[in-house]
Amino acid sequence: xxxxxxxxxxxxxxxxxxxxxxxxxxxxxxxxxxxxxxxxxxxxxxxxxxxxxxxxxxxxxxxxxxxxxxxxxxxxxxxxxxxxxxxxxxxxxxxxxxxxxxxxxxxxxxxxxxxxxxxxxxxxxxxxxxxxxxxxxxxxxxxxxxxxxxxxxxxxxxxxxxxxxxxxxxxxxxxxxxxxxxxxxxxxxxxxxxxxxxxxxxxxxxxxxxxxxxxxxxxxxxxxxxxxxxxxxxxxxxxxxxxxxxxxxxxxxxxxxxxxxxxxxxxxxxxxxxxxxxxxxxxxxxxxxxxxxxxxxxxxxxxxxxxxxxxxxxxxxxxxxxxxx
Amino acid sequence: xxxxxxxxxxxxxxxxxxxxxxxxxxxxxxxxxxxxxxxxxxxxxxxxxxxxxxxxxxxxxxxxxxxxxxxxxxxxxxxxxxxxxxxxxxxxxxxxxxxxxxxxxxxxxxxxxxxxxxxxxxxxxxxxxxxxxxxxxxxxxxxxxxxxxxxxxxxxxxxxxxxxxxxxxxxxxxxxxxxxxxxxxxxxxxxxxxxxxxxxxxxxxxxxxxxxxxxxxxxxxxxxxxxxxxxxxxxxxxxxxxxxxxxxxxxxxxxxxxxxxxxxxxxxxxxxxxxxxxxxxxxxxxxxxxxxxxxxxxxx
Numbered sequence: 299x300x301x302x303x304x305x306x307x308x309x310x311x312x313x314x315x316x317x318x319x320x321x322x323x324x325x326x327x328x329x330x331x332x333x334x335x336x337x338x339x340x341x342x343x344x345x346x347x348x349x350x351x352x353x354x355x356x357x358x359x360x361x362x363x364x365x366x367x368x369x370x371x372x373x374x375x376x377x378x379x380x381x382x383x384x385x386x387x388x389x390x391x392x393x394x395x396x397x398x399x400x401x402x403x404x405x406x407x408x409x410x411x412x413x414x415x416x417x418x419x420x421x422x423x424x425x426x427x428x429x430x431x432x433x434x435x436x437x438x439x440x441x442x443x444x445x446x447x448x449x450x451x452x453x454x455x456x457x458x459x460x461x462x463x464x465x466x467x468x469x470x471x472x473x474x475x476x477x478x479x480x481x482x483x484x485x486x487x488x489x490x491x492x493x494x495x496x497x498x499x500x501x502x503x504x505x506x507x508x509x510x511x512x513x514x515x516x517x518x519x520x521x522x523x524x525x526x527x528x529x530x531x532x533x534x535x536x537x538x539x540x541x542x543x544x545x546x547x548x549x550x551x552x553x554x555x556x557x558x559x560x561x562x563x564x565x566x567x568x569x570x571x572x573x574x575x576x577x578x579x580x581x582x583x584x585x586x587x588x589x590x591x592x593x594x595x596x597x598x599x600x601x602x603x604x605x606x607x608x609x610x611x612x613x614x615x616x617x618x619x620x621x622x623x
Numbered sequence: 624x625x626x627x628x629x630x631x632x633x634x635x636x637x638x639x640x641x642x643x644x645x646x647x648x649x650x651x652x653x654x655x656x657x658x659x660x661x662x663x664x665x666x667x668x669x670x671x672x673x674x675x676x677x678x679x680x681x682x683x684x685x686x687x688x689x690x691x692x693x694x695x696x697x698x699x700x701x702x703x704x705x706x707x708x709x710x711x712x713x714x715x716x717x718x719x720x721x722x723x724x725x726x727x728x729x730x731x732x733x734x735x736x737x738x739x740x741x742x743x744x745x746x747x748x749x750x751x752x753x754x755x756x757x758x759x760x761x762x763x764x765x766x767x768x769x770x771x772x773x774x775x776x777x778x779x780x781x782x783x784x785x786x787x788x789x790x791x792x793x794x795x796x797x798x799x800x801x802x803x804x805x806x807x808x809x810x811x812x813x814x815x816x817x818x819x820x821x822x823x824x825x826x827x828x829x830x831x832x833x834x835x836x837x838x839x840x841x842x843x844x845x846x847x848x849x850x851x852x853x854x855x856x857x858x859x860x861x862x863x864x865x866x867x868x869x870x871x872x873x874x875x876x877x878x879x880x881x882x883x884x885x886x887x888x889x890x891x892x893x894x895x896x897x898x899x900x901x902x903x904x905x906x907x908x909x910x911x912x913x914x915x916x917x918x919x920x921x922x923x
Contacts, residue, residue: 318812325814326732332724333733336784337744343751343759343781350762401656409653418657420908425664427904429842431871432671432893435878439886440670481663488660512646535750542752545844545871549878570754570845577848593758597751604750608743 347597350590353583362591366558368572370581375588377569377595382558384568386472387547388540391479396533399484403491404517419492426485434549437478442469442550445477450563464561470552472559472566478546483536490532494525527614531607538603542596544570569596668897675894678887683895687860688868700892702860706867710772710851711841713863714779719833721780722787723822729788730795731817742792749785753845756781761849772863775851779840786839790832794825797918827914831907838903842896844871870896 348355354362358375365376406419446469457463466473498521506516522529552565553575559566567575569592580586686699729741760778764771798821806816853866860867870892877889 318814321812321814325727325817329724329728329732332721333728333737333741335721336725336741336748336788339781339784340744340748340751342763343748343756346759346762347755350758398656398659401653402660405653405657409650410657418661421661421664422657424901424904425660425667427838427900428664428667429844429871429896429900431842431844431874431878432897433667435874435889435893436667436670438878481667484660484663512642514646514649515642517649538750542750542754544752544754545875549875570752573754573758574845574848577852590758590762593755597755600750600752600755601747604747605743608746 344597344601347590347594351587351594353587354591355587357584358588358591362588363595368588370585373582373584375585375591377592379558380567380569380572380592381595383472383551383566384541384570386562386566387475387479387551387568388537390472390476390562391483391540392533392537394476394480395484395487395536398480399487399491399532399536400529402484402488403495404521406488406492407495408513408517408521419489422485422488425481426489430482430543430546431549433478433481434546437474437546437550438470441477442471442474445469445471445474449473454563461560462562464563466563468552468565470550470565471563472551473562475547475551475566475568476562478550479540479543482543482546483540486539487529487532487536490535491525491529494528494532495521498524527610527617531610531614534603534607534610538600538607541568542570542600544568544574547571548574668901671890671893671897674887674890675892675897678891679894680891683888683891688873698888700868700870700873700888703868703870703873703892704895705860706772706851707841707869707871709861709863710775710779710847710867710869711837713773713776714783714840715833715837717776717780718783718787718836722784722832723791723829725784725788726791726795727817727822730792731813731821745785745788748781749789753782753843754848757846757849760846765850770849770851770853770866772851772865772867775847775867775869776863778846778850779843782840782843782846783836786836787829787832790835791825791829794828794832794914794918795821797828797915798824824918825914827910827917831911831914834903834907834910838900838907841903842871842900844875847872848875 354375358365362375362377363381364378365374366378368375368379402422406415406422410418446466450463450466450471450473453463454465458465502520502524503516506520511519547568548571551567551571553571554565554567573589573592573596576585576589580589682697683699683701684704685701686697687702688700689696689698725741725745729738733741756778760774760781764774764777768774802824803816803821806820807813811820847869851866851869852872874889874892874896877885877892880886
């Protein structure tokens with residue numbers, strides 16, 4: 299047992315002022331450098347991607363965005379086909395995933411018995427943990443053939459008059475990519491929406507019930523309007539995840555370089571998938587630079603989407619009087 | 624009084640009936656949506672387990688891949704497992720200290736504006752597509768030097784940094800200020816308060832964040848395609864100065880191959896990867912509840 303000896307002739311000062319000041323400065327300095335490093339890292343990412351795409355930028359300019367073909371033989375590259383594929387797949391996935399995710403969130407926040415809530419929440423989050431390459435492997439070998447054999451012909455015969463549902467010849471299609479992306483963004487949108495729904499004040503819900511509404515009317519009148527902004531942010535984040543996904547899409551979409559096809563049941567390509575596809579086969583500096591250009595488009599999109607989502611979240615939080623950290 | 628027909632209140636009219644039917648229908652749809660999500664998870668995990676478990680054998684873990692194998696050569700994916708171990712290990716060694724330091728700065732030192740700025744940076748960094756990170760590291764480290772396991776590690780570290788930092792910021796914020804004030808009031812300097820009093824309270828949360836981040840990047844393929852994917856042909860499976868094969872890249876390459884043998888190995892590797900990731904996320908979940916309880920107890 300040791301007691302602090304205040305009467306000793308050499309009073310021990312455990313922390314001398316100077317050492318304390320030095321330690322504080324050191325920790326603050328090192329931690330500050332790390333924080334600065336994170337900001338610099340983001341800047342460096344933008345700088346490097348812009349730098350890499352400079353050759354392609356100066357050769358094609360903004361025409362890159364509207365030119366369709368990717369032609370290494372004649373050294374002429376364009377992103378329009380991939381932009382189209384990216385838009386179709388990610389918007390399609392968002393359209394499929396959002397209603398499902400809202401249903402899951404409502405189930406978990408309003409309907410489910412207590413004992414089922416925890417496990418189902420954990421399962422939905424586990425879905426998000428499955429690596430994209432595994433989902434892609436499943437998509438190419440299990441899902442693709444099933445869709446090709448059963449789902450696509452049915453949709454084609456029922457809705458074939460719409461050009462989106464044309465004839466199918468392979469399992470590696472835009473539609474397969476949409477389904478795979480739906481699976482990947484579903485847990486993101488669902489878990490954010492669930493938290494938003496759980497945040498709706500109980501008094502508001504009880505007030506609605508007190509007016510004699512059914513549960514669905516309460517949800518429509520109270521929960522949805524209250525969580526609207528947050529759900530929009532969740533959808534934007536899901537969209538961001540969908541258009542940036544490279545691997546699973548590359549595996550199932552069929553790597554079609556020929557441009558724009560409105561038939562969902564044909565092969566396609568996206569920005570991210572094209573980059574992932576060409577990792578071994580890029581031959582000329584101009585083609586490599588064009589891959590950087592594709593990455594630049596993705597990067598610009600992702601910056602836009604994330605800043606937008608953050609702004610929405612902050613505005614919603616401020617409106618609801620929550621503390622924004 | 625007698626003019627009021629009270630029985631109308633008791634008798635469910637058509638309108639009420641319709642409202643109830645709509646309500647019940649919507650409830651059923653929500654149940655259905657949850658069932659679909661659970662079913663998808665079940666189907667994916669079941670497909671991987673069914674195909675992967677039967678292909679699982681010792682060769683997978685002990686024998687390396689043979690490039691350009693002709694005929695019936697026994698090969699596994701030992702090189703890929705070794706490479707993943709090395710690359711993810713180095714990535715964690717880079718991202719974990721940096722992420723913790725960023726969190727310490729944000730939570731313990733920074734003012735409001737800086738805190739928001741760095742927070743937004745982390746969120747944006749987290750939203751950058753993995754393939755773009757791959758291209759970035761390709762431009763930064765690979766051009767002129769060639770692919771290497773180290774470049775792959777750096778790419779994964781960039782992905783891990785916002786995850787670790789965010790998780791640490793969240794647990795640091797849970798530590799009650801009374802604890803800091805008590806320590807500072809006893810004359811303990813700021814840096815020792817932070818490192819000796821506050822940080823130990825958050826170890827559980829930081830470990831949780833780190834495990835989740837490892838589980839996330841262990842399955843990442845896109846950042847490695849441009850940084851460490853040509854590793855099959857050289858024998859060095861452990862040296863991060865060379866390009867290393869990894870499990871996700873191996874699955875990706877094997878899944879694009881037409882050979883059923885390659886598919887079989889892809890499923891086996893996917894099974895091992897999935898087992899690892901599920902185990903990691905479940906234990907992280909368990910750790911998270913435990914450490915949260917500990918902090919709350921300390922707060923009392």
